[in-house]
Amino acid sequence: MDGVIVDRAIYRAGRRTDGPEDLSDALAEARSEGDAFLWVGLYEPTEQEFELVSSEFSMHPLAVEDSLKAHQRPKLEIYDDSLFMVLKPVVYDSEQDTVSSGELMIFVGDSFVVTVRHGEGAPLHAVRMRLESEPQVLKHGPTAVLYAVSDAVVDHYIDVGAELQVDLEELEAQVFSPTEGGSGRTGAQPTAERIYTFKRQVLEFRRAAGPLAEPISRLTRAGVPFVKERSQPFFRDVDDHLTRVNEQVDGLDRLVSDILYAHLAQMGVRQNDDMRRISAWAAMAAVPTLLAGIWGMNFQHMPELSQIWGYPAALAVMVGAVTFLHRLFKRNGWL
Structure with a gap:
């Protein structure tokens, strides 16, 4: 005890x-x-x-x-x-x-x-x-x-x-x-x-x-x-x-x-922001992919196929489209 x-x-x-x-x-x-x-x-x-x-x-x-x-x-x-x-x-x-x-x-x-x-x-x-x-x-x-x-x-x-x-x-x-x-x-x-x-x-x-x-x-x-x-x-x-x-x-x-x-x-807000950023980058990647896919088709008769400036023009279009989308998404707060 x-x-x-x-x-x-x-x-x-x-x-x-x-x-x-x-x-x-x-x-x-x-x-x-x-x-x-x-x-x-x-x-x-x-x-x-x-x-x-x-x-x-x-x-x-x-x-x-x-x-x-x-x-x-x-x-x-x-x-x-x-x-x-x-x-x-x-x-x-x-x-x-x-x-x-x-x-x-x-x-x-x-x-x-x-x-x-x-x-x-x-x-x-x-x-x-x-x-x-x-x-x-x-x-x-x-x-x-x-x-x-x-x-x-x-x-x-x-x-x-x-x-x-x-x-x-x-x-x-x-x-x-x-x-x-x-x-x-x-x-x-x-x-x-x-x-x-x-x-x-x-x-x-x-x-x-x-x-x-x-x-x-x-x-x-x-x-x-x-x-x-x-x-x-x-x-x-x-x-x-x-x-x-x-x-x-x-x-x-x-x-x-x-x-x-x-x-x-x-x-939830951060996840929405992340999804918008992912969507924006995916959209910017999709545009040059689309253009490259079109210009990359093996047809004999294609516009600008025989032009010396055809390849630089295609790159310029891709860069311009991506730049335009980047500024648009930036202005709307997606990036």
């Missing part, structure tokens, strides 16, 4: 204290005091490992199953002995320009908080350190932990959204660049492929932030078990930040779709 439990402590009046090693004894000690609670942090536990923890805290079997599968949408479930919340922290890789999401489950009950982390995106260590430096916040108990974790996840959404906005502006500039966008490629990756890749990153971001709106909204209202009512203003602040994030995600999605449509329209 030591490898699974990354941290555990009893907090009394907002101060961290060491408790018994046995979880049952530690929980009983925290419940025996009015201002104490136990916080246990787990990282990717197996079914057998998590069973030892869930049995001590009387967790609902459905919540336990969700915590082990780790493929859940953000949600908030209320059971008899605990409140269960799922969040999806996101991680932005600036080198690969990719967005990946982890999963974070929070159990809040009578004098305890259990956090289960899957993936590398959950900022739990930083949240715990920040709360331990702010005992006036931590003394509000498990509700303070639930708020701080939700606030940290949503605030990181804002940072990721800003990074995606910068990348989208760079992509937009490259798409409409005469040198890059005009060739249909940005660096070594085709433009359309990069746009689709970016759209998938936005979709991954939307899957994490969008469904979280309903659980956070529920926390802003009264009547949620194990959540103190005076915490509602703090959750409203988280809800406001999350609303801004979701609006930004919607804007990114619409803009990248518009960029894709504009790129496809550009490709």
